Amino acid sequence: MTPDPTYDWLFSRTRAAAGRERGPQAARELLDRLGAPDRRFRSLRVVGTNGKGSTCAMLEAGLLAAGVRTGRFTSPHLHRFEERIRIAGEELAPARTREFVAWAQREAPEFAFFDLTLGLAAQTFAESGVEVAVMEAGVGGLSDATQALENVDAVLLTNVGLDHTAALGDSIAQIAADKAGAALSGAPLLSTAVGGEAQAAVQAAAERSGALLYLPETHPDLFALPHAPALAGAHQRQNAALALAALRLLGYDDGLEAALGASWPGRLERFGCQGRTVLLDGAHNPAAAQALAASLPRADTLLFGGFARKDTAQTVAPLLPLASQLVWTAPDEEGEVADPQALAARYGGEAQPNPRQALDRALALTPAGGTLLVTGSLYLVGLLRETLLQAGAGIQVG
Template structure:
């Protein structure tokens, strides 16, 4: 640092990440109380809530791009991040300045030491959105709908529900109907709820929105709203569904002019294609059975699978469709909470390499020239290895 320069504050990320949900109250009440202590910044902008089992991040990216193209000031709140915490909070297409994170963490240590990580991050996002004069905020739910901290948001103008499938069953319930009911609980009287959910989940959504007197929009009831002029830039058949939901939401809110920009949006770690030498590497954060099925449909054949998932997930059901994709497998550990690679290798056949970087090197060595490596199992794994693959790519 040059003489006379003011040092840039470094956020205490260790303290922030240690504020886990364990032992803390779950639901919107703690988040609402925290927002009120900050002067209710969420009342100063309009929100679009995005809920669902999968596809939330991609839908948020498309909504953000569409709104920006319409000339409004936009905030985006998503999780998790791939490389830097500040990816979770964006304003006008740019990540939050870490100095603002540092300032908030210092405040939280003194004034909100008992609050959970997600609630704190939501509060930081709302504070920054209000301070920067954001008009619209795209707000991704964490887990669930009515039981999620984002249920505390004040001025919600639309709810976009991607789908409902088995994930976070300990928090939301053991069946698709239970999960759909919690997510559909995000509905509010008079506020449009748009969804591309199908089957049993859609039946529950219809019931809940009727109970709450929320207008319901689906591809069946309003096909013109969900129509796509062409496929989105994001790869995979499942992204057409996410794009249809994003465009329908923009159209309902009067932002039809942003449709083309929404379709051109990108989102890191979601079926990204890289070339390393003569080899193709696909990176995707698929981490539950629904996402894994969508990934297997998008990439039905690969030479090698590099997989690392969290132990609390349904690893067997997540792996099932991916095992059909690749005959050679390498298992690794994206974090201390990972499903043990050695156990996975014994159970499903393959090699166990605990260190993700070493696992990537081994998986690439096993991939033949001109062949394909598929990396999946966790957004944490995608984040850990995406930069390394980017540095290798031709």
């Protein structure tokens, strides 16, 4: 990609570079500096380990179909930064990003990337007359920047798994407590999280905050699915149940079918390429990999690339039985990646650090009519999705 000073500066604003700790305090400071735009629309806040983006996509589709002017804030993006911020179903205009970054460089250079992105989303939603914004948390719940948001109509918790342990804690109980800590007094807290520790944390958070708790066990009709969602994978039924429960609870029943028909790129997404099926899925932690493996009976070839900060061994474990051919790559040339050579030495298969060359090799190893699974990182999926599209690969339905 051609260097762009706007995006280069924005992406350089890591928390370390900004000297800011995680948490909602800085985000609230920035939102107030912007005139508290989050008070001019209502928010649905989505937290959880996996499935947040899919749930947000279904909520957005449902709200739009119900006639609501809707904003959507998600992360990360696959191809373009502006995918993160949508108004009425359309991506943010790049000119608006440049305008905001120019302001931030002058007036708010001390803030971190996620806080700035959240501020840009909130300001744009307010200026665009958004009625309801679907807001995806970054990491955690109580400790996430989105906890700064005011005027929150409901909090949705998808699930709880071991991820971001350095920030949230190294046990399910600790992670669940942080995520469920997003609960707000008097507001609905809807959750499809399963497991004793996760459910106990959700119950405790609801009691502590005074949130109104809705679970599939307590309100089965609210979470009922009339049919499977368009998004592939058994785990998407859980995400769809959560989205539909929120839509029903808040009175947007007219949007239920549209929610079930929503799409979300890079999640068990199918492409046809060179007479093969290529499946792209951004599973990047053990829980996501287990859900992916449960939804896919087999593949001929696995192309995997992940980051060193993740639990690679536990993520790879459920995927290895799926495929007889293995190719290991790096999702990012600059990040601290899980070493492809080390993975090949440990699990077998071939190492090809260049992801595009790895895709070519994986396709060559996959027999005609066979299936190649690409997974391990949303960054890898985004890069190779763009490569497939540029090569004329077709997206397959079903």
